[in-house]
Amino acid sequence: MAYLELDRVAKQFGAQTVVDDFSLSVGKGEFISFLGPSGCGKTTTLQMIAGFLDPTRGAIRLESRDLAAIPPARRGLGIVFQSYALFPHMTAAENVAFGLEMRKVPRGERAERVRAALAMVGLAGYEDRHPRRMSGGQQQRVALARALVIKPNVLLLDEPLSNLDAKLREEMQIELRQIQRTIGTTTILVTHDQNEAMSLSDRIVVMSQGRIEQIGTPQETYEKPASAFVSQFLGKTNDFPGTIDRVVSPTQLVAGSWRAPAPAGLGGQVTVSVRPERIGFGETGLSAKIITRVFQGNHWLFQCDSECGPAIVIRQNDGKPQPAEGDAVRLTWRPEDMSVRAGASA
Amino acid sequence: MSMAADERNGRAPWALAAPALMLFVGVLLIPLAMTVMLSFHDWGQYKGIEPVFILKNWREIATDPYYAEMFGRTFRIAILTTLLTALLGAPEAYILNRMDGRWKSFFLLIILGPLLISVVARTLGWALLFGGNNGLVNKLLMSAGVIRFPIPFMFTETGMVIALAHVMMPFMVLSVWAALQRLDPQIENAAMSLGAGPITTIRRIIMPQIMPGVLSGAIIVFSLSASAFATPAIIGGRRLKVAATLAYDEFLNTLNWPLGAAVATLLLVALVLIVVGSNALIERRYAEVFR
Numbered sequence: 001m002a003y004l005e006l007d008r009v010a011k012q013f014g015a016q017t018v019v020d021d022f023s024l025s026v027g028k029g030e031f032i033s034f035l036g037p038s039g040c041g042k043t044t045t046l047q048m049i050a051g052f053l054d055p056t057r058g059a060i061r062l063e064s065r066d067l068a069a070i071p072p073a074r075r076g077l078g079i080v081f082q083s084y085a086l087f088p089h090m091t092a093a094e095n096v097a098f099g100l101e102m103r104k105v106p107r108g109e110r111a112e113r114v115r116a117a118l119a120m121v122g123l124a125g126y127e128d129r130h131p132r133r134m135s136g137g138q139q140q141r142v143a144l145a146r147a148l149v150i151k152p153n154v155l156l157l158d159e160p161l162s163n164l165d166a167k168l169r170e171e172m173q174i175e176l177r178q179i180q181r182t183i184g185t186t187t188i189l190v191t192h193d194q195n196e197a198m199s200l201s202d203r204i205v206v207m208s209q210g211r212i213e214q215i216g217t218p219q220e221t222y223e224k225p226a227s228a229f230v231s232q233f234l235g236k237t238n239d240f241p242g243t244i245d246r247v248v249s250p251t252q253l254v255a256g257s258w259r260a261p262a263p264a265g266l267g268g269q270v271t272v273s274v275r276p277e278r279i280g281f282g283e284t285g286l287s288a289k290i291i292t293r294v295f296q297g298n299h300w301l302f303q304c305d306s307e308c309g310p311a312i313v314i315r316q317n318d319g320k321p322q323p324a325e326g327d328a329v330r331l332t333w334r335p336e337d338m339s340v341r342a343g344a345s346a
Numbered sequence: 347m348s349m350a351a352d353e354r355n356g357r358a359p360w361a362l363a364a365p366a367l368m369l370f371v372g373v374l375l376i377p378l379a380m381t382v383m384l385s386f387h388d389w390g391q392y393k394g395i396e397p398v399f400i401l402k403n404w405r406e407i408a409t410d411p412y413y414a415e416m417f418g419r420t421f422r423i424a425i426l427t428t429l430l431t432a433l434l435g436a437p438e439a440y441i442l443n444r445m446d447g448r449w450k451s452f453f454l455l456i457i458l459g460p461l462l463i464s465v466v467a468r469t470l471g472w473a474l475l476f477g478g479n480n481g482l483v484n485k486l487l488m489s490a491g492v493i494r495f496p497i498p499f500m501f502t503e504t505g506m507v508i509a510l511a512h513v514m515m516p517f518m519v520l521s522v523w524a525a526l527q528r529l530d531p532q533i534e535n536a537a538m539s540l541g542a543g544p545i546t547t548i549r550r551i552i553m554p555q556i557m558p559g560v561l562s563g564a565i566i567v568f569s570l571s572a573s574a575f576a577t578p579a580i581i582g583g584r585r586l587k588v589a590a591t592l593a594y595d596e597f598l599n600t601l602n603w604p605l606g607a608a609v610a611t612l613l614l615v616a617l618v619l620i621v622v623g624s625n626a627l628i629e630r631r632y633a634e635v636f637r
Contacts, residue, residue, distance in 0.1 A: 052535050072538045085536035089554040089632075098550075102541035150540065 002061075003028040003186055004049070004154055009058035011044050018044045020210045022058070026154075029184045031177075033197035036207035037233070042190045045207075046156055049188065051075050062153060073102075078152030078185070082159040084143040086131040092118065092142045093127035099150040117149035118142075120179065137168045144176070148183065155180070157189040161196060173199055194234050198222065206230050222275075224339055231273045231339070238279070240272045240286070240308040242340070253340065256307040258286040260335045271341045276301075276314040278337035281323060285332030286311070293325050306331060378614075385608035395603055403608040413592075413609070420589040420613070423506050424572035428564045430511040435518030436560050440552070442519070443526045460513045469580040472509040476500045476581070501583045509577050514570060518563040525559025558632045565624060569617050589613040 002025030011019040019041040026032050034042035047053040049060055051072030060067045067075060087095050093114050100110045118124055121141035131139050140160060147155060157176075161169045177200050180187050191197050197204050198218040206213040206221055206229075214226040225231035228239065242255035244262045251262040255272050277299075288306035300322050302313040311331060315322060323329050385403055388396040407413045442453055460468060475482045476499035484496035499505035529552070530536075537547040575590040582588065587595070589609060596606030 050535070050539060052538075072535070073541050073543055075539075076541075077539060079536065079539040081530075081532040081536060083530050083532055085530045085532040087533070087536075087551055087555075098537070098542070099540035102546070146540070 002026065003030075003063060004188075005059075005061040005064075006045070006049070007059045007061065009045070009048060009055045009060060011041070011048060011053060012056045018210050019048070019055075022212060024205060024212070024215065026186060026188070028186055031180055031187045031189070031200060031202045033189045033191055033201040033204045034207055035191055035194060035197040035204050035233070036213075037192055039209075040207040041210040042192075042207050043158060046158055046188065046190045049154070050077055050079055050156055076150070076153050077156055078147030078150055078154070079156045080140075080143045080147050080158065080160040082162060084131075084139045084160075086139055086142055086146070088131050091128050091130055092123065092134070092145075095131065095142055096146045096149050099146060103150065113149055117145040120148070121145045122175075136163055137172065140164065140172065144179070148179070148185065152185060155185045155187040157187065159190055159192070162191075162193070169196070176200060198234070206233065208233075225273065228271065228273075228341065236276050236312055236314075238274050238276060238311045240274070240306075240311075242270045242272045242308075244268060244270060256286045257284070257330075258332065263335075263340055266340060266342055269343060271343060272338050273341065274333050274338045276312040277316075279311070279313045279331050279333050280315075281313075281329045282332035283330060285330040288329055288331050290323055290325050290327050290329060293322070304329070304331065381607045382611050384604055385611050387604040387607075389602050389604045403605045406605065407608055407612060416587055416592050416609075417589055417612070417616070419503065419586070420572050421616075423503055423510065423578070423588060424568050426503075426507045427510040427514055427571040428568045430507060431514050431518040431567050432560050432564055434511070435515050435563065436522050436556065438515075439519045439522035439526060439559075440548075440556075443523060457519050458516050461516050465513065465576040466580070468513060469509055469577050472505070472512070472577075473500065473580055476505050500581065501586055503582075503586070505581045506578055506586070506588075509581050510571050510574060513577065514567040517566045517570065518560070521563030521566065522556055522559040525556040529555055558628060561624070561628045561632075565621050569621055572617055573613060 004026040006022055006024045009019060009022040010017065022041075022045055024032070034045060036042050044053060048055050049067075051067065051070065054068070062075070087098065090098070096114045096117050097110055100113060105113070115124070115127070118127060121144050123138060123141050123145065126134070126138065126142075129138075131142060134142065140163075143160070161172050161176075164172060173196060180200075189197070189200060201218060203215060203217055204221050205215050208229050214221050214230045216224070216226075221230060222234050225234060225237075231237045231239070240255045240258075242253055244267045245252045245254050245259075246267065252259050253262040253270065253272070286306050286308060288304040288311060290302050290304050292303045294301040294303075295317075297317070299317055300315045302315070302323075304311045304313060313331065384395075386399050386401070388398050388400050388402060390396070438457070442450060442457070445453065476484075481496070481499065483499065484493075487493045488496065497504070499508070533551060533555075534547055537551045542550065573590055574588075575594065578586070578588045579591050579594075582591065590613070593606045593609040593613070596602045596609060600606075
């Protein structure tokens, strides 16, 4: 039974369709990410859930209740904004207490819950600081505490980590996941960072130009991308043009000098998509020449010029000798490590 | 070597600032010092100005209740004008800030309008609107049933405050506007998502953040209103004098320059004290918002 449901939601600004035909059911306690490049409509969708924008078409339901008639102030959602939008004239504790005040929580209970919320995000002792005297990471935590203290039905996170530096972002990701697991709040995260989406979410909604490209677990979207866009957007990938050869029996999938039994249901021109870390160097396979070899500590990155165009290969640094720049190699992969789409690659 | 560099670095700012500094000293500080000196000179109907050092003018201002009344009126008008501009200007700036691009620039032009028109022409316009019992404003109010008898606007403090508030409005609106620009664009959404209604949001979240803008606007409006000349001269007439018109009359009608200089100096000193004092108060009170 869906907890939060978006039913064919669309949003138009004038003639421009920003979100189109967006359907999604979110289970209680689930962590969902809207992932896509800027301008794909992910923030617009989030704002419609929050109630700051009205959908042009479609319905948004929370526990089967239509949200259309409920103003944002009454939806009971917790939101962390990209800019945090903390109240600069209030201390951290006053910021966190604001939502409880609006809910007329008695003073004693309020103080207790504010203290607990700040402690949960690791800011015990910062109660009397003003936001502008805090670091970006600390402000982020105050914003999170402010959104969580009201025990929201759904927690909406609008690119909350994009203003933090890389190391802090990683720490916050882990912390965010732990907090969300502990309190079990249904969460929707908007992000353009695929690593963030993959490490945090139960399911990812990949969006492009206002439409859903794929909904799936991080593994599904990474391993079995539903479209060229998804495979390109989620990590690096190699797209090789291939053909289905029906002359031989059984039919074979051919890409350059690489061949394998053809998957069922496809014919003619196809695109073979393989992740760089799934390609190995072997005796047979796609013939290629190594252009550059980059050492990156725990792995090697090879850029190759193959008979099917440029290819990237990532090999674990397992201590074994690796081919050098200029070497002729054969690229090979297991059939289960590729995804095959009909049509020539873009 | 480094000492020479330090020396050169030490002199460079002075050298670069010298032209502006000379202009500042020449056209502001020297005349100001001369005015202050003048206020200690003696004056007589037949002997004219005598360059001596006496406290006669200052004693006269301190003891004669006439001057207390003048300064009281000046600051009363300035305070009322400031309140009126704050009460109207702050909401005006807030509404303006939420408007669409095209309407925003149109209404901004209307608000800036008073600054584009000569102060005399604009004030004479108000005189026409106010003028006597048959003034347009009184006729309108009476026909709308708001008042039964015409309100005297001309030669009253009410009229002065209204006309001054009109011309001072842009300063307040622009000052609040600047404070609104510093607001996080999501801040109202944040307040709403936490359960605050529109009125609570304005009262608890927006108001405290634009208060520094209102107060700095108030300082500008107050000091300009207290030293305004044309509007009090035309709307107030000869009878209802304020500090600025009083100084003018002493200089040009009575020809008692030393007394006029003392009035002008007192006005200046009072304004500087009020502005500097309130500025310090505001900065201390709103330290967190200003950061």
